[in-house]
């Protein structure tokens with residue numbers, strides 16, 4: 062039976078609604094650390110996992126190592142900067158309508174994403190109205206399918222989608238959470254991702270997530286050190302402060318199952334992203350292992366997954382907590398579908414990082430009970446903006462809670478004097 066009516070009519074811009082005049086993709090040329098990127102930090106920042114030469118750390122100038130997918134290669138097993146984690150910076154999208162209102166969106170992808178946005182995806186946005194976001198999203202996703210589906214193309218689509226929601230909020234004079242589910246809580250409880258759970262506890266956070274120091278390539282000694290590391294933090298923060306563990310795609314099924322068993326006495330809330338994201342069979346095996354190990358931490362993952370189709374695969378594999386990043390996985394339009402998938406299948410959802418954008422999602426959906434705050438100060442001892450100098454007015458937590466403003470859109474103003482934005486591509490030769 063053919064269900065699709067014919068002809069499938071085009072969506073014309075809403076009559077009377079302002080048309081989108083221009084999409085601009087920008088990158089920062091600011092000098093100095095922290096201009097616009099989480100990983101753009103000095104080597105002495107905890108997030109790069111740089112130890113002293115003998116592998117020790119003091120939390121002042123050196124920090125615990127952070128295992129990652131490149132740790133198995135000796136050349137890249139030191140600082141995460143050694144394999145270029147900071148080499149692909151932010152891309153900033155501005156979408157301007159014919160009344161001069163401008164929506165702002167942000168993702169990771171730098172000039173490569175800017176190229177996709179200017180030379181291809183803008184085609185489906187300009188001339189449309191910001192109210193027709195699902196239609197625009199569907200056209201961008203289908204038109205980029207020959208090089209897209211996941212990764213960079215979805216980052217570019219996410220930045221555009223965020224800018225469209227921001228612009229539509231400004232058009233209606235409403236914050237973005239009111240365009241989605243409205244307010245589901247007075248303020249957002251946040252946990253801290255940090256190298257210093259003790260300081261996070263003192264600052265009032267609702268738990269702390271620490272990176273795992275060693276992966277399988279560090280052998281049995283590494284496993285023992287991992288267990289001692291977690292045991293040490295559990296003793297330091299006491300029995301009641303929630304602790305989570307981030308494995309950043311560095312492990313395999315057997316190592317993770319063994320680690321989860323060994324860490325059982327230390328009562329971790331969740332174990333995050335142990336496997337490479339495309340290993341769906343591995344996720345299914347591990348999902349069964351977690352199910353059989355009662356009393357172990359929750360199996361969490363998803364910050365490197367994309368679209369409703371990818372998250373459904375993770376749910377099918379037995380993942381118990383999804384962590385979509387609204388700046389990467391497709392933007393708010395697709396995020397709402399992932400919340401529905403998780404909610405209908407009794408899977409928890411805590412947004413990955415992405416600062417203020419994650420808080421707006423947490424505000425809009427009752428199913429989201431907690432959000433993440435990245436401790437971006439060099440030693441994890443102070444509360445600093447997630448996006449460095451990018452915005453003038455990023456909301457920051459106080460005593461473990463984020464309060465959101467009622468300003469239109471996402472309520473963010475670019476800090477243009479600090480971040481030195483340039484537009485690397487124009488439309489010459491297009492269309």
Ligand SMILES: [Mg+2]
Pocket residue numbers: 307309333334364
């Ligand atoms: Mg993570």
